[in-house]
Amino acid sequence: MPLTMINKVSAIATLSLLITPMSFSQTLDEALHDIIQNNTLTGNPIKQQQLSDIDSTKAQLGMKLFYSRALSGNLDTACASCHHPMLGGGDNLSLPVGVKSEKPSVLGLGRQRKEGLPPDIARNAPTTFNIALWQKVMFHDGRIESIGPSQFTTPDFHYPQRDPKAGENLVQAQARFPVTSDREMLGESFAFRRSTQARRASIAARLAGKSPTLSALPKTVTHYWLTAFRTTFSAPEATASQLITEQSISELLAEYQRSQLFIDTPWRQYINGNTLAISEEAKVGALLFYQGREKGGYACANCHSGDFFSNEKFYNILIPPIGPGKAGKNGVAVQGQDFGRRLVTRLPQDNYKFRVPSLLNTEVTGPWGHNGAYTSLPGIVKHMIAPKQMLQQYNPNQLKQKNIPVDNLKTRVDLLMKSNPNSFVKDKDYRTEDVEALVTFLKTLTDPCVKSRACLSPWIPNNESLTPLQLQGTDLDGNKH
Ligand code: HEC
Numbered sequence: 001m002p003l004t005m006i007n008k009v010s011a012i013a014t015l016s017l018l019i020t021p022m023s024f025s026q027t028l029d030e031a032l033h034d035i036i037q038n039n040t041l042t043g044n045p046i047k048q049q050q051l052s053d054i055d056s057t058k059a060q061l062g063m064k065l066f067y068s069r070a071l072s073g074n075l076d077t078a079c080a081s082c083h084h085p086m087l088g089g090g091d092n093l094s095l096p097v098g099v100k101s102e103k104p105s106v107l108g109l110g111r112q113r114k115e116g117l118p119p120d121i122a123r124n125a126p127t128t129f130n131i132a133l134w135q136k137v138m139f140h141d142g143r144i145e146s147i148g149p150s151q152f153t154t155p156d157f158h159y160p161q162r163d164p165k166a167g168e169n170l171v172q173a174q175a176r177f178p179v180t181s182d183r184e185m186l187g188e189s190f191a192f193r194r195s196t197q198a199r200r201a202s203i204a205a206r207l208a209g210k211s212p213t214l215s216a217l218p219k220t221v222t223h224y225w226l227t228a229f230r231t232t233f234s235a236p237e238a239t240a241s242q243l244i245t246e247q248s249i250s251e252l253l254a255e256y257q258r259s260q261l262f263i264d265t266p267w268r269q270y271i272n273g274n275t276l277a278i279s280e281e282a283k284v285g286a287l288l289f290y291q292g293r294e295k296g297g298y299a300c301a302n303c304h305s306g307d308f309f310s311n312e313k314f315y316n317i318l319i320p321p322i323g324p325g326k327a328g329k330n331g332v333a334v335q336g337q338d339f340g341r342r343l344v345t346r347l348p349q350d351n352y353k354f355r356v357p358s359l360l361n362t363e364v365t366g367p368w369g370h371n372g373a374y375t376s377l378p379g380i381v382k383h384m385i386a387p388k389q390m391l392q393q394y395n396p397n398q399l400k401q402k403n404i405p406v407d408n409l410k411t412r413v414d415l416l417m418k419s420n421p422n423s424f425v426k427d428k429d430y431r432t433e434d435v436e437a438l439v440t441f442l443k444t445l446t447d448p449c450v451k452s453r454a455c456l457s458p459w460i461p462n463n464e465s466l467t468p469l470q471l472q473g474t475d476l477d478g479n480k481h
């Protein structure tokens with residue numbers, strides 16, 4: 001059956017009652033075959049990126065650093081506090097909690113700020129899974145961007161100037177920033193009136209046992225790190241200050257994160273010829289995802305394109321404006337607004353635009369949206385179909401996390417509604433069964449490994465190798481680390 005005949009997938013679904021299930025499935029397979037060819041999908045999202053192996057010595061040391069609270073000013077926050085493999089490479093929160101957490105060892109929904117303070121970070125912690133596969137931009141607003149071979153612009157320089165210290169790849173360029181953030185890891189007192197470079201240098205110096213500004217680490221701990229760095233860099237004679245630098249720390253953190261590759265999905269198997277790898281409902285969902293609106297689909301792949309499911313561009317897609325909002329440099333957030341990409345480029349047309357996320361493993365990376373406004377997959381999918389309608393009827397009661405700022409929500413929503421999003425954003429009425437099919441399709445983009453503690457264990461340090469300062473947390477299974 002040629003594609004043009006499939007005007008409405010639901011029409012086919014009705015038809016399927018009349019024809020044998022086998023031939024319905026074949027019809028879907030044929031239509032999807034054309035789509036896969038037209039979109040040149042291979043199921044493999046790896047292009048030219050630098051990858052790494054979790055068994056390498058650098059990734060192993062990077063893992064220890066990633067889980068160590070020694071990278072935070074007050075020894076209370078690790079990268080893993082907000083990006084834990086058992087929490088989908090994120091934290092399971094709409095908005096993360098960094099420094100000043102009530103119980104620094106607690107991860108996930110129980111993680112709260114001290115004294116019931118509201119979350120003060122504007123954006124949802126994205127997954128670190130498949131982080132190596134981004135080719136152009138890091139962060140929801142793309143403030144770290146590739147501007148040439150091994151050249152990156154970062155917030156340390158005016159956009160789009162090159163940051164000569166950014167390192168070898170996007171992930172390393174990114175890893176230099178959380179440690180400089182007063183709210184994420186550093187803490188206000190250490191950030192005060194000090195350049196980002198001075199901040200990261202003092203964190204590195206403390207790890208090397210030589211910090212003039214931060215409280216010292218016990219000798220046993222600094223000795224542990226020195227030995228580990230010497231082994232990893234095969235430099236038994238080198239001094240701590242030579243080896244333990246902000247550059248080597250970010251390199252190692254990147255090596256660890258770039259090994260988090262989870263791309264063996266049922267969808268990929270399907271593309272590679274296993275027609276039984278995904279269900280009939282998922283196939284209907286795939287058609288809805290890829291087909292244009294004129295054919296009854298939702299054209300999701302206009303933005304979530306290719307095998308990585310992102311064109312790495314920015315759109316204002318009217319995600320409900322909850323949370324503290326984000327101010328530009330020196331500014332104050334207006335009515336909890338977050339201007340997104342505009343804060344980077346300063347261009348008015350970039351107002352409220354955010355990067356198209358990858359949808360690989362999206363099933364486990366919720367809450368969804370740049371501020372975690374949606375706490376269910378059907379919710380965000382409905383939003384993607386009918387953004388205006390969903391924005392106006394947004395119900396903050398769905399937030400599972402306490403104390404998220406939603407004051408003046410109506411004013412915030414009105415401001416956003418006036419923002420004239422690009423012409424892509426057209427509401428379309430959706431059928432509940434379409435939402436269900438799309439969700440079923442999205443779940444075929446999950447690598448089963450990300451749901452298995454055993455499979456993820458290479459990316460989680462075991463107790464024996466923990467230094468005294470490593471994260472103590474409870475994962476989804478309730479296991480304590
Ligand atoms: C307090 C929680 C928190 C901590 C701690 C934290 N992050 Fe993040 N991370 C975030 C948030 C929030 C963002 C998104 C910020 C934005 O886009 O504006 C982010 C973004 C990222 C990204 C970019 C993801 C993408 O898809 O573009 C990477 C990679 C990352 N963090 C790695 C790290 C590393 C490495 C550390 C430790 C050095 C770390 N994070 C510590 C919350 C945290």
Ligand code: HEC
Pocket residue numbers: 289298299300301302303304314315316317319354355356357358359362365367368369370371380381384385424425438
């Ligand atoms: C115009 C481009 C565009 C189209 C078309 C589009 N999306 Fe999106 N999608 C985005 C952007 C941009 C975001 C992030 C928005 C934000 O965080 O503010 C997003 C976010 C998402 C998320 C949340 C992912 C996460 O990690 O938070 C899901 C799921 C999603 N889209 C699914 C879909 C589906 C399903 C369709 C089709 C019904 C679709 N999208 C159509 C641009 C698009």
